[in-house]
Amino acid sequence: xxxxxxxxxxDIKGNLEALRKLxxxxxAHDAVVIPASDVIVDPRVRLKCLIPLCYMALRCDHxxxxxxxxxxxxxxxxxxxxAVFYRVTVKSTIIAARNLSDYVSARIFxxxxxxLNLGGNYILVFTITKILQKKAASMGYAKTSGxxxxxxxxxxxxxQPGCRKLMTGNNCRHPELSSPSMESCGMDVYSMxxxxxxxxxxIGGRCEPESVGRGNLCGLVLVT
Amino acid sequence: xxxxxxxxxxxxKIPPAKAGTQIAADLQLLQKRVIxxxxxxxxxxxxxxxxFSHDVRARAAADVSYPSFNWPLALPRDNMRDAIGAYQxxxxxxxxxxxxxxxxxGGPIPDEEHRRLYExxxxxxxxxxxSSFYMGYQLALGxxxxxxxxxxxxxxxxxxxxxxxRGCIHPYKGRPSMETVGIDTRVMARSLSMTGESDNxxxxxxxxxx
Numbered sequence: 045x046x047x048x049x050x051x052x053x054x055d056i057k058g059n060l061e062a063l064r065k066l067x068x069x070x071x072a073h074d075a076v077v078i079p080a081s082d083v084i085v086d087p088r089v090r091l092k093c094l095i096p097l098c099y100m101a102l103r104c105d106h107x108x109x110x111x112x113x114x115x116x117x118x119x120x121x122x123x124x125x126x127a128v129f130y131r132v133t134v135k136s137t138i139i140a141a142r143n144l145s146d147y148v149s150a151r152i153f154x155x156x157x158x159x160l161n162l163g164g165n166y167i168l169v170f171t172i173t174k175i176l177q178k179k180a181a182s183m184g185y186a187k188t189s190g191x192x193x194x195x196x197x198x199x200x201x202x203x204q205p206g207c208r209k210l211m212t213g214n215n216c217r218h219p220e221l222s223s224p225s226m227e228s229c230g231m232d233v234y235s236m237x238x239x240x241x242x243x244x245x246x247i248g249g250r251c252e253p254e255s256v257g258r259g260n261l262c263g264l265v266l267v268t
Numbered sequence: 269x270x271x272x273x274x275x276x277x278x279x280x281k282i283p284p285a286k287a288g289t290q291i292a293a294d295l296q297l298l299q300k301r302v303i304x305x306x307x308x309x310x311x312x313x314x315x316x317x318x319x320f321s322h323d324v325r326a327r328a329a330a331d332v333s334y335p336s337f338n339w340p341l342a343l344p345r346d347n348m349r350d351a352i353g354a355y356q357x358x359x360x361x362x363x364x365x366x367x368x369x370x371x372x373x374g375g376p377i378p379d380e381e382h383r384r385l386y387e388x389x390x391x392x393x394x395x396x397x398x399s400s401f402y403m404g405y406q407l408a409l410g411x412x413x414x415x416x417x418x419x420x421x422x423x424x425x426x427x428x429x430x431x432x433x434r435g436c437i438h439p440y441k442g443r444p445s446m447e448t449v450g451i452d453t454r455v456m457a458r459s460l461s462m463t464g465e466s467d468n469x470x471x472x473x474x475x476x477x478x
Contacts, residue, residue, distance in 0.1 A: 087351040088407045095409055095443060097337060097429055097436045113345040149439065206433050234406045238284045245281055246406050249440065250398065255279040
C-alpha cells in the first residue's frame with residue numbers, strides 16, 4: 045500500500061482507530077488518538093531525570109543527559125499531526141512495592157519478583173510501541189516515531205556490562221526493541237495522562253502500595 | 269528530621285489542571301513548613317524573581333578542582349535557565365549560621381560544623397522537593413548550595429556518578445547548587461530582604477514547584 049492510498053481524511057481516521065484498537069489488543073489498558081499538538085514537551089521533564097540523578101542517567105544512550113534534546117523533540121513532534129497515546133497499568137503492589145527503589149538502584153532482584161514483574165510490564169510498553177510502528181508502516185506510514193517508558197537498558201541489556209551504544213559508540217544491541225522513553229524526550233507524561241482522563245499518581249521511592257492507586261507506564265507513537 | 273509530610277497518606281492524583289487557589293494554598297503550606305523546620309526565612313517567589321548571573325556561572329564552571337556530576341553542572345543538551353523559566357513559582361529559603369561561612373565554592377568543606385549546615389540545607393531542599401512531588405507537583409525541582417560531593421562524599425576519592433557504568437551513591441540527597449546553574453544567591457537573598465546584618469552567614473536553597 046502506498047502512502048498516497050492512505051492520504052484521505054477518512055482513511056487516516058480509520059487507520060488511527062485501527063492502531064488504537066491494536067494497542068488495546070496487545071495489552072494496553074487504555075489508548076487514545078490525540079493531535080500531535082497535544083503532546084506536551086517541557087524542558088523541566090528531562091531535568092527530572094537528572095535532579096535528583098536517576099540511577100540510569102549517564103548509563104543508557106536514550107536517557108539524559110544523552111538522548112534527544114527538547115528542541116529536537118519539539119521539531120520532531122511538529123512534523124506530525126496525529127499520534128496514538130496509550131498506557132499499560134501496573135498494580136500498586138508491584139510498582140510501589142516496599143523497598144523496590146532500593147532494589148532498582150542496586151540493580152538486584154527482589155525476593156518477591158516485583159522487579160521482574162515490573163520489567164515485564166516495561167517490555168510490554170516497548171513491544172506495543174514497536175508493534176504499532178510496524179503496523180503503521182504496513183498501512184503506508186513509513187516515518188513514524190515511537191516512544192516507550194523508562195530506560196531500555198534494564199529490560200533489554202540488564203545482564204550486559206553497559207549500554208553498548210553509550211559505552212563504545214557502536215550500534216545498539218536491540219534496535220528492533222529499543223525506543224527512547226517519552227520522559228527522556230521531555231514529554232510531560234503525567235499531564236498528558238491526566239488530560240486523557242487517566243488516573244495517574246506521583247509514585248516514588250517513599251510510596252507504599254496503599255499510598256497510591258495503580259501505576260501507569262505510557263507510550264506514544266507519532267503516526268502521520 | 270522527619271519528612272515534612274507523611275507520604276502514605278498524602279499522595280495526590282495528578283489533576284488535568286491545577287486551580288490557582290489550590291496552588292497558592294499549597295505554596296503557603298510549604299513555605300510555613302520550611303520555616304517550622306528551621307529555615308531562617310522563606311519566600312514564595314515567581315520564576316521571574318530568580319536572578320541569573322553570567323559571572324556566577326562562569327566562576328562555578330572554572331572551579332574544577334573537586335569535580336562531581338553536580339559541580340560544575342554541565343548539561344549540553346539541556347538549558348537550565350529555560351527550564352527554570354518554565355516554572356511559575358518556587359520557594360526560596362535561607363538558613364543562617366552563627367558565624368561567617370568561608371567561601372568554599374565547589375571545593376571541600378573542611379569544617380565539620382559547616383558541613384552539617386550544608387547537610388541541613390540539602391535535607392530541607394530534598395524534603396520540600398519530595399513533598400511537593402507527592403502533593404501532585406511532579407516537576408518540583410530542588411537546588412541547594414556548594415558541591416554535593418563536599419557534603420556527602422567527602423570521604424570518597426571521587427564522585428561515583430562520573431565513573432562510566434557506576435552511579436551516584438546518594439541520589440536522594442545530592443542536588444546541584446544554585447550557583448552552578450548561574451543563580452546569584454546573594455543578590456536574590458538581598459532582593460528578598462533575607463540577608464539581615466550579614467550575607468556571609470547565609471546558605472540558601474530553591475525549590476521550583478509549579
